[in-house]
Amino acid sequence: MKTRLSLVGFVSLLCFLVTSCAMLGHAPQLDVSLVNLQFGESTVFETTLYATVRVQSEEPEPVLVDGAVHKLYLDGLNIGQGTASDRLEIPRLSSATQTVTLHLNNIAMATRLRDIIQSRRLDYRISSKLYTVVDNHSHTVHSKHEGTLDLNQFQTPQ
Numbered sequence: 001m002k003t004r005l006s007l008v009g010f011v012s013l014l015c016f017l018v019t020s021c022a023m024l025g026h027a028p029q030l031d032v033s034l035v036n037l038q039f040g041e042s043t044v045f046e047t048t049l050y051a052t053v054r055v056q057s058e059e060p061e062p063v064l065v066d067g068a069v070h071k072l073y074l075d076g077l078n079i080g081q082g083t084a085s086d087r088l089e090i091p092r093l094s095s096a097t098q099t100v101t102l103h104l105n106n107i108a109m110a111t112r113l114r115d116i117i118q119s120r121r122l123d124y125r126i127s128s129k130l131y132t133v134v135d136n137h138s139h140t141v142h143s144k145h146e147g148t149l150d151l152n153q154f155q156t157p158q
Contacts, residue, residue: 027139029058030090032070032128034147035097042106049102051082053126056095063090064133070100073125074149077112080104120151 033054040048051072057063065088071081080102090096128143 027141028063028132028134030063030065030130030132030141030143031056031058031145032126032130032143033145034072034124034126034149036153037149040101045106047104047106047109049080049104051100051102051126052097053100053128054095054097055088055090055130057090057093059090059134060092061134062092064088065090065098065130066133066138067131068098068100069129070102071127072102073127075112075115075122076125077108079109122149122151123147124149 033056034051035054036052038050038052040050042048049072051070053070055065065084068084068088069081070084072079082100082102084098084100086098088096088098123146125144125146128145130141130143132139132141
């Protein structure tokens with residue numbers, strides 16, 4: 001009798017866990033890509049870089065990004081990390097852009113800068129962690145994207 005009750009209890013608990021997980025929903029499918037870079041103010045030790053990222057959603061429902069952390073790598077070198085605390089609403093099956101401020105260490109970049117300037121092209125990788133809300137459920141979404149930048153396309157603020 002005890003074995004039968006234990007089995008019934010175990011099956012009930014298993015059913016509860018499965019339905020609870022289903023009710024939490026799934027983490028949204030998001031892709032983050034680098035759209036533009038603009039250099040800002042500069043001091044001897046630090047340069048401000050404004051990176052515009054595009055967050056694309058494959059979800060049939062709107063997605064709210066309630067903060068993000070983005071790490072940027074140029075030619076394999078981690079050049080900086082930026083955070084975005086403002087909310088970004090992505091319409092269903094669509095995308096939206098957001099500007100992230102990164103502070104670059106000039107001393108770390110000095111040895112690589114000449115090679116980057118001479119090549120006029122460089123490979124990049126952006127590794128992102130997005131804090132999202134879908135149907136009142138919070139999720140953390142990780143995204144990595146790689147590409148190549150043409151330095152001839154850079155814009156500087158006026």
